[in-house]
Amino acid sequence: MSWHRILLDSPLAPGEKVPTRIEDREILICRIEDDYFALASRCTHSAWPLAEEVIEGTEIVCSLHGARFDIRDGCPTGGPARKPLATYPIEIREGELYVSI
Numbered sequence: 001m002s003w004h005r006i007l008l009d010s011p012l013a014p015g016e017k018v019p020t021r022i023e024d025r026e027i028l029i030c031r032i033e034d035d036y037f038a039l040a041s042r043c044t045h046s047a048w049p050l051a052e053e054v055i056e057g058t059e060i061v062c063s064l065h066g067a068r069f070d071i072r073d074g075c076p077t078g079g080p081a082r083k084p085l086a087t088y089p090i091e092i093r094e095g096e097l098y099v100s101i
């Protein structure tokens with residue numbers, strides 16, 4: 001595993017997310033209250049991209065068939081998805097976000 005610095009155009013507000021790519025992986029960076037999370041950005045049901053989808057509380061909702069995932073651990077919480085989204089360690093160092101893949 002190696003750490004990668006994430007460059008944001010602007011700071012994320014609580015409830016916001018931003019897609020990024022690290023090496024060959026599409027990753028979604030999400031902020032829930034004061035915590036940040038890094039998740040795979042494709043729904044595990046049929047690979048729908050989640051980058052434009054809605055965050056409701058601590059969940060992201062896939063609009064294609066209604067799967068819901070807990071952003072904090074990637075686990076499905078509703079809908080047809082059975083597999084969790086991959087999650088990645090994320091840290092803040094001196095105000096910069098770093099993700100390990």
Ligand code: FES
Pocket residue numbers: 043044045046047048062063064065066067079080081
């Ligand atoms: S692709 Fe996301 S619920 Fe089917």
